[in-house]
Every structure is written in structure tokens, then in C-alpha cells.
Amino acid sequence: MHEQRILAQIRELEGVVHRLERVRDAVGEVDVQRLEDAGAGHWAGQRRVAFKTVFDEARSSHARISSEIGDAIGDCKSKQRALAGSINPLEHPLLSAEAYLIALN
Structure with missing residues (x-):
């Protein structure tokens, strides 16, 4: 079923988003000023x-x-929303709802 593949892509992108968020958090934890102060001495x-x-x-x-990284996360979320919109809610209401639930979180 085509809609199932779309939902699988949305889930896959959600995994990518989570990985990117972890990388962004790790990058944010780097105290650049402290490293500079330590190295300059x-x-x-x-x-x-x-x-x-x-x-x-x-x-x-x-x-x-x-x-x-923030831009990449935004691109993934945008792609998720576009994919969710491609599932016809009249023909596949549950898949559509699940797709939007994932895409909009």
C-alpha cells in the first residue's frame, strides 16, 4: 500500500530528526569560551x-x-508535513491522522 510506504518515510524522517537533535544538543554543550581561555593560556x-x-x-x-543542523531539522519536518499531506484523509483516515501526529510534533 502506497500510504504505508509514505508513513514509513515519515517515521524514518522522525528518526533522523531525533538524531540531529542529539547532535545539535552535543554541539551546544561545547563551551567554546572555556576552550579558548584554556588554550590561549x-x-x-x-x-x-x-x-x-x-x-x-x-x-x-x-x-x-x-x-x-537546525536548518536540516526544519527541512526534515517540512518533508514530513508534505508527505503527511499526500495521504488522503477520506480514504485512509487513521494513516492520515498518524502521519500528521508524527509530522506536527
Whole structure:
């Protein structure tokens, strides 16, 4: 049944969303300022400047990663909603309801 495959895709995307949320949480737990403070104390002069330059690039990448993970989660949720909308609620009311329940959470 085509609708069953759609529901399976919605569930699969929900698993992806949960994994992405765990990664986003782990990225968010990284205390970038603490790492910078700890690392900067080991360098002096030009090496400290070089460390700070590289660390600023890493800080920017860290912020971008969090944003990109959020975008990926949003894309998955959008795809789930689109898939849920493709199940005819008149022909398959239970599957449609389940699909929307998953997609809208």
C-alpha cells in the first residue's frame, strides 16, 4: 500500500530528526569560551595571535554548524508535513491522522 510506504518515510524522517537533535544538543554543550581561555593560556606573542585567529575561525564554524543542523531539522519536518499531506484523509483516515501526529510534533 502506497500510504504505508509514505508513513514509513515519515517515521524514518522522525528518526533522523531525533538524531540531529542529539547532535545539535552535543554541539551546544561545547563551551567554546572555556576552550579558548584554556588554550590561549598556553601561548604567548605571535603564537597566541595565531592561536586566536584559528580559534576565531573554529568559533565561527561551531556557530554555523548549529545553524545548519537546525536548518536540516526544519527541512526534515517540512518533508514530513508534505508527505503527511499526500495521504488522503477520506480514504485512509487513521494513516492520515498518524502521519500528521508524527509530522506536527
